[in-house]
Amino acid sequence: MVDRPRILIVDDDPLVTTALSAFLDLQGEFEAISCRCPLAALQRVGSEPVDLVIADHLMPAMNGLDLLAHLAEHYPAVRRVLLTGCCGHTTSLRDGLAAARLDGYLEKPWDNAAVERLLRQLLLPASAVLSDEPGPRSANLGRAWPRTPTTATSTH
8 A cells, every 4th residue: 555645734714624634535646634722733733744835814822823933944854835824915924834835825715626635746656646537526616726826717
């Protein structure tokens, strides 16, 4: 059995961690784990292998940008994706995005197909990313951006 990429989802909202974890587990290509506290997530990344972290922007104790910036500095091989419901880009958010050296950005509400495409692009071999297999669709209207700014939209 081939090891699946391990994705750590960090959000203080249990509905978000449960929904994203369940979706990723159903895909069969990823192993999803979750934390509701950014400080616990730092400990987890330091103690077990993690390939990618999806972190909510606004959380108590530490915001997602600070968490991802810490990971960029101390665990540069871990891919970093910000999940946010914040609309628009304030100056402080733009500064934080640069410090975190993000690999991607997801906006709430997210589109499952866009999430899958982004994660496949970041974590799976090129042959898997170029596959013509359709992914699941969602009625949510969300966007996902990889590091190179291209907008992923769903078609219904």
